[in-house]
């Protein structure tokens with residue numbers, strides 16, 4: 001039996017990884033990548049601020065899947081077969097060493113995304129993958145035992161197996177739908193929050209290491225660093241919250257109430273006791289004089305002022321009601337999210353091809369035999385930190401190995 005003709009649509013991270021896995025595992029297979037634009041791997045090139053955050057030092061599948069607001073459950077099996085450790089080994093085998101930063105993110109030692117781009121293109125070429133750029137595709141039709149891929153030039157290609165690795169491109173979604181798939185509506189994930197709140201004005205640049213943020217009326221919450229920006233809020237906790245709340249926030253047109261606990265290490269009653277003790281111990285000191293609770297002092301002053309406690313008010317003159325208001329302000333301050341801002345380093349799409357319609361042992365469609373999916377076209381997205389590329393590498397690797405099998 002002759003090897004199948006494998007057509008990979010999309011020359012991004014997932015498409016390249018799949019094409020290489022297919023060509024390396026099945027050396028006799030005929031693999032072609034069809035890329036619509038002139039540039040290959042353009043997102044890899046701009047990723048991680050030009051350094052490409054390839055993956056994350058999280059080597060237990062059970063912990064790894066916690067970083068995927070969508071797709072975690074389905075990725076558990078695939079991660080037992082190809083996980084960040086395998087990514088590190090894979091790149092090492094192909095001549096690229098990765099280094100781990102203090103927060104767990106992995107980058108090429110060169111600190112240049114070009115290193116990853118060059119590695120993928122060279123490896124694909126060496127493995128015999130044909131790479132075609134600037135290919136305008138018109139339609140994909142399923143015939144009895146193969147696919148007919150019609151190009152806008154009126155030429156056509158026959159593929160025995162086809163991989164859709166078109167990322168969040170609309171045309172890719174449309175082809176998937178035409179071939180029988182259901183789509184979860186695509187909406188943005190990983191963004192900052194736009195706020196217009198007097199408490200935060202002129203505090204841009206201040207960050208607080210450990211804050212609990214919650215979307216009011218939902219169980220969606222995150223703990224971590226928060227950064228006050230000129231437009232509102234950013235930082236790891238906010239980006240994670242935007243990922244877990246991507247759909248809810250989209251449905252509310254990015255208007256929502258955000259609850260902020262600036263001191264999550266204190267329970268409400270501990271905080272009340274702490275403030276009462278400060279009042280008893282420092283009656284003559286002005287409340288705003290020093291920040292007693294490890295908060296940046298400008299933020300502390302703002303939160304005190306928002307509780308009705310003026311800059312010069314001494315602890316002795318703070319009323320019970322004001323102490324209560326301050327407790328509330330510190331532990332459950334309500335802020336109105338008024339929109340979505342951009343996060344320069346990484347954004348992804350929540351939504352895409354429904355996961356129960358794909359066999360995660362092979363990444364083959366359950367609806368259309370011979371059709372495969374990998375990468376962001378699927379309803380999978382991770383938080384920032386290298387998790388999005390990891391799912392592209394993993395699903396691409398699995399799809400590639402399966403597609404070349406006779």
Ligand SMILES: Cc1cc2nc3c(=O)[nH]c(=O)nc-3n(C[C@H](O)[C@H](O)[C@H](O)COP(=O)(O)OP(=O)(O)OC[C@H]3O[C@@H](n4cnc5c(N)ncnc54)[C@H](O)[C@@H]3O)c2cc1C
Nearest residue numbers: 010012013014036047048053167169345375376386388389
């Ligand atoms: C600015 C930015 C920085 C990022 N940084 C990181 C990071 O450091 N770490 C991380 O883990 N994630 C990062 N991400 C997310 C990551 O880039 C994506 O999750 C990943 O690229 C998805 O890979 P993919 O192959 O599925 O899709 P893509 O990389 O989007 O590739 C899809 C390819 O298909 C092509 N294509 C689309 N439609 C068609 C068509 N109709 N015909 C032919 N070809 C088509 C596209 O041109 C593209 O080349 C970043 C994202 C952005 C936007």
